[in-house]
Amino acid sequence: MATAKKTVKKTTTKTKSKKKKKLSSLNGNVYIHSTSNNTIISVADERGNVISWASSGSIGYKGSKKSTPYAAGLAATAALKKATDLGLKSVKIIVNGIGQGKDTAIRSIIATGINVTELEDATPVPHNGCKPPKKPR
Secondary structure, three states: OOOOOOOOOOOOOOOOOOOOOOOOOOEEEEEEEEOOOOEEEEEEEOOOOEEEEEEOOOOOOOHHHHHOHHHHHHHHHHHHHHHHHOOOOEEEEEEEEOOOOHHHHHHHHHHOOOEEEEEEEOOOOOOOOOOOOOOOO
């Protein structure tokens, strides 16, 4: 009885080192999406490519603490810190949503010292609203 030898091949994987990005332009857009449960901040360059992002949940808050204005302010500071390290100098802020954290997120963006050129509210507004319920008989 001959025993078959098992050959095990070792696979080596090469890890690619991340290159530090440098922005081609110093301007960008900050998108604040504020819902009743979370606040998401995305920083993009002029072409629309996302440079960095943060949310109330990604910085460590869970449950009902994610919807607080304080968590939104910390998320905005974290997202802009990553973007300013890459060379971002001035931004246009675009706000979307009805959540509590949008005002605090705007204030914390201004407090980071970055130049804010424009502030736009892109929250959708219904023109006529939903159809009302039927009258009871």
